Structure formats: C-alpha cells, structure tokens
Amino acid sequence: xxxxxxxxxSCLICVFIFAFSTAFYFNDETIIxxxxxxxxAFPKLPxxxxxxxxxxxxxxxxxxxxxxxxxREKIILTLTTLVPSVKTENLSIDxxxxxxxxxxxxxxxxxxTIDKLTGKLYYHDSDNKKYDVTKRYDFYKNIAEKVxxxxxxxxxxxxxxxxxxxxxxxxxxxxxxxxxFHEFLTQKMQRENLNVYYPRxxxxxxxxxxxxxxxxxxxxxxxxxFIAFIRLISRLDPALPEMIKEEDFRFKPxxxxxxxxxxxxxxxxxxxDYKDTFQVSYKxxxxxxxxxxxxxxxxxxxxxxxxxxxxxxxxxxxxGDSFSTALRPYFSFFFKNVYFIHKDTFxxxxxxxxxxxxxxxxxxxxxxxx
Numbered sequence: 001x002x003x004x005x006x007x008x009x010s011c012l013i014c015v016f017i018f019a020f021s022t023a024f025y026f027n028d029e030t031i032i033x034x035x036x037x038x039x040x041a042f043p044k045l046p047x048x049x050x051x052x053x054x055x056x057x058x059x060x061x062x063x064x065x066x067x068x069x070x071x072r073e074k075i076i077l078t079l080t081t082l083v084p085s086v087k088t089e090n091l092s093i094d095x096x097x098x099x100x101x102x103x104x105x106x107x108x109x110x111x112x113t114i115d116k117l118t119g120k121l122y123y124h125d126s127d128n129k130k131y132d133v134t135k136r137y138d139f140y141k142n143i144a145e146k147v148x149x150x151x152x153x154x155x156x157x158x159x160x161x162x163x164x165x166x167x168x169x170x171x172x173x174x175x176x177x178x179x180x181f182h183e184f185l186t187q188k189m190q191r192e193n194l195n196v197y198y199p200r201x202x203x204x205x206x207x208x209x210x211x212x213x214x215x216x217x218x219x220x221x222x223x224x225x226f227i228a229f230i231r232l233i234s235r236l237d238p239a240l241p242e243m244i245k246e247e248d249f250r251f252k253p254x255x256x257x258x259x260x261x262x263x264x265x266x267x268x269x270x271x272x273d274y275k276d277t278f279q280v281s282y283k284x285x286x287x288x289x290x291x292x293x294x295x296x297x298x299x300x301x302x303x304x305x306x307x308x309x310x311x312x313x314x315x316x317x318x319x320g321d322s323f324s325t326a327l328r329p330y331f332s333f334f335f336k337n338v339y340f341i342h343k344d345t346f347x348x349x350x351x352x353x354x355x356x357x358x359x360x361x362x363x364x365x366x367x368x369x370x
Contacts (some may be wrong), residue, residue: 096265102272103169104261105162106218111368117163119177123185137192140363144194144349147361152317156189157232157364158182158199159220159323162213164367178274182370192328197235198367199228199327210251215274216267219261222280223251225326236316236360243311244334282333292332300352303340310336318358320364327364 097105097114108114114177117162123133144154145195167176180186186196203212203224212224220228226249233240254277258269292307305328315337324340331338339356343365346353 018055023091044204044323047312087161090206096261096267097171097174098265098267099171101169101171102215102270102274103166104216104259104265104267105170106261106264112188113161113163113175113368116181116368117161117176118174119179119181122177122181123183125184133188136185137188140189141192143347143350143363147317147363149311152358152361153195153236154361154363155195155197155232155235156339157228157320157362158186158196158198158370159228159321159364159366160203161197161367162218162220165202165203165207165224180367182367185370193344195235197232198233202227202231210278211274211276214259214276215256216262217267218261219323220326221276221278222326222329223278225323226280226330229327229330232362236362237314240312248283250281250284252281253277254279279330287329287333294332301342302353302356305332305338305340307336307338310334312336314360315339317341317358317361318364319361321344321366321369323366324364 050099060224094107094109097107099105102140106113112121117184121131122272123136125133140156147154163170163174164176164180170176174177180198180200181312186198189196203220206212210223211221212227230241230244230246233244253275256272256277257275261267262269292305292310294305296303311334313336316331316335317339318331319341320327321343328338328340337358339358341353343363
C-alpha cells in the first residue's frame with residue numbers, strides 16, 4: 001500500500017476511534033427501556049486478584065460496552081421491526097434471561113444452566129472429563145458412605161431448576177432437551193442403591209394450584225418447597241404422611257418482592273403482584289410458631305434447631321445449598337431435632353461432621369450443580 005494511502009487509512013481509523021469513544025462518553029442514558037433494566041455501570045477493579053474475579057471484571061466490562069453502544073436502542077428497535085422473530089430478551093443467555101410475562105431465568109454463567117437444559121452438556125461415560133459420570137458418581141457415593149457410617153438413611157434431593165418446571169415462560173429460542181442432563185448419573189446412582197429424589201414430576205402435577213417458583217427469583221417459593229418436602233418425607237418413612245397431611249396446610253398470598261434475578265440482571269422491578277409469595281400455616285397455626293430453639297456453631301457453620309413441641313421425635317440432618325432455605329421451616333416445625341449445614345462446607349471436610357447422630361440425612365443440591 002503506497003505511503004499516502006497508508007496515511008489516509010490511519011487517519012480514518014483515528015477518526016473512527018475518536019468518534020466511537022466520544023459517543024460512549026456522551027451516552028447519558030441510565031435505563032434500557034426495551035429490556036426494563038438499568039444500564040450496566042463501569043465495573044470496579046477487584047481489590048484482590050484471582051482468576052474468577054478477573055473473569056467477572058471483564059464480563060462486566062463487556063456488558064458495559066454492550067449497554068453503552070451508541071444508538072443501541074434504535075438499532076435493536078430497527079432489527080426487531082425488520083425481523084419480527086428477533087426478541088430483545090433473546091439477546092443474551094449468559095447472565096439473566098428475560099422470558100415471557102416478566103419471568104426471569106438464570107443464564108449460562110451459573111453452572112452452564114442453559115447448555116444443560118438444552119442438552120448441549122450432559123453426563124455420559126465417555127464425555128469430556130468435567131461431565132464424566134464415573135467421577136461424579138464416585139463423589140456422591142463417597143458422601144453417602146461418610147454419612148452412612150453413622151447409620152443414617154441418606155437421600156439425595158435434586159431441586160429442579162426453575163427453567164425445567166416453567167419452560168413455557170422461556171424465550172422461544174431456548175428449547176429444553178427431552179431428558180434432564182443428569183439422567184444417566186441418577187439412573188446409575190439408583191442402580192447402585194443410592195436414594196435419589198428428583199421432584200420435577202411432582203411439581204409439574206401441582207403447577208395449576210399455585211406458583212411454585214418466584215417470577216423474579218431463581219429459587220422455588222415456600223409452596224414449591226412444601227411439595228418437595230411432603231413427597232420427600234414419604235420416602236424417608238412411609239408412616240410420616242399419615243402424621244403430616246397435605247390438607248392441613250394453608251398458603252395465604254402475600255405481596256411479591258424483587259427476587260435475586262432483578263439485581264443479578266440489573267433489571268427494574270415492576271412492583272407487580274405475581275401471586276408467587278405465601279405465608280404458610282398448619283392447622284390455622286403460622287409455621288413460625290412454635291419457634292424452635294436455634295444454635296449455630298461459628299467455627300463450622302453447623303446450625304441446630306431443637307423443637308420440643310415437634311410432632312415427630314426424630315433427628316434429621318440437612319446438607320444443602322440455598323434451595324434448602326425454604327425447606328428448613330418445615331423440617332424445624334415437624335422434627336424434634338434438625339441439623340443444617342451448607343453443602344460446600346460439608347464437601348470441603350465431610351469427616352469433620354462424623355459426630356452427628358441422626359435418623360435421616362438429606363443431601364440437597366440444585367439441579368444445575370448436581
């Protein structure tokens with residue numbers, strides 16, 4: 001290329017960079033109206049550097065530039081007008097997905113939720129090492145053996161992802177696979193006499209009664225947790241359903257509040273009543289009473305509740321993630337003695353809890369992490 005053409009080309013590049021940067025500088029919009037969320041702010045540098053924090057910083061930086069792209073709203077509006085099948089809520093499946101009728105769902109940044117939902121990732125004998133079924137099976141078998149050493153009945157509870165229970169509210173471009181990604185693993189566990197309960201079918205059968213998950217949160221609500229609880233205890237002990245009857249419960253609707261997906265996706269909460277929040281009572285008595293006495297071991301995070309008025313004089317040990325939070329009131333209300341520990345704490349040192357004596361142990365894990 002001749003010198004004068006190189007110079008001209010360099011000048012054009014400089015002008016483009018200057019114009020593009022200026023457009024970013026003067027972009028003072030704070031709300032993306034078409035997606036009902038705040039414009040992503042420029043991320044703060046992490047105080048301590050690690051691989052995950054650096055990755056998160058650049059993810060947020062990329063989102064910042066995406067949101068502040070000059071004339072972004074006009075471009076999207078023009079695109080969706082020219083191609084009606086393109087929806088603004090389908091533009092990203094990484095962080096939080098905006099579905100139909102205000103429903104929000106976790107994206108791929110959280111344990112590859114969507115890739116697992118759609119069948120791109122799944123357990124198999126010869127898949128990539130990350131999803132090798134033998135490695136994961138050995139992990140759960142080891143947990144069962146550690147707990148079974150204390151002569152407990154152990155159940156693995158897989159809390160279904162919101163997207164597997166309410167796929168009808170997902171964007172049309174996201175099509176769930178006909179089988180759950182963990183089916184190969186759970187079948188192997190069941191063949192080896194490990195107790196696994198995946199309550200998706202029970203939840204689907206109760207969808208018409210009331211919402212089981214929060215519209216703007218990634219978790220099940222206390223009604224969804226109740227369905228899982230009432231079906232789970234029948235597996236722990238067939239006699240328990242005769243003591244705790246489903247018809248004795250009442251769920252009083254409360255006003256909806258903003259869920260975790262609002263903040264994760266930087267959305268604006270519409271302050272609507274989605275009828276997804278309830279106050280639970282048993283035989284006209286609020287589940288908050290009688291209050292079980294609770295103690296917490298600050299060293300290992302173990303929480304113990306003792307309820308002398310409990311209907312069932314048995315001890316239960318719950319090992320779980322954030323989905324177990326909605327299960328806790330039911331166990332604490334009906335069982336005399338209950339231990340709670342976060343599964344990450346337990347997984348890091350399972351031998352540190354060998355002194356716990358219980359009749360049952362429940363290892364709960366959300367589906368996308370199982």
